[in-house]
Amino acid sequence: MDMDERYNAFTGQRIEPGFDDPTPTAAALGLEPPRFCARCGRRMIVQVSPDGWWARCSRHGVIDSTRLEHR
Incomplete structure (x- = not known):
């Protein structure tokens, strides 16, 4: 790749x-x-909650909506 x-x-x-x-x-x-x-x-595992979300790639780890908001 x-x-x-x-x-x-x-x-x-x-x-x-x-x-x-x-x-x-x-x-x-x-x-x-x-x-x-x-x-x-790759398709990620995603969890949505009332105050945000997180998504996990089996190869590249977790991203979180709260971390993206601070950019």
Whole structure:
């Protein structure tokens, strides 16, 4: 796998430079957590709670909505 490959976190499709990569409306509004790992495209385990969400890739670990909000 190429280290520069990126994947859409909401569709799991590989992002091709120069091609449109639409984000679902709910995801763009921040209402939907990512379902796929942006680094490898694997489906993640996702847990949603009233105050946020976390998602875990078997290869790349956990991401958390609270960590993303501080960026």
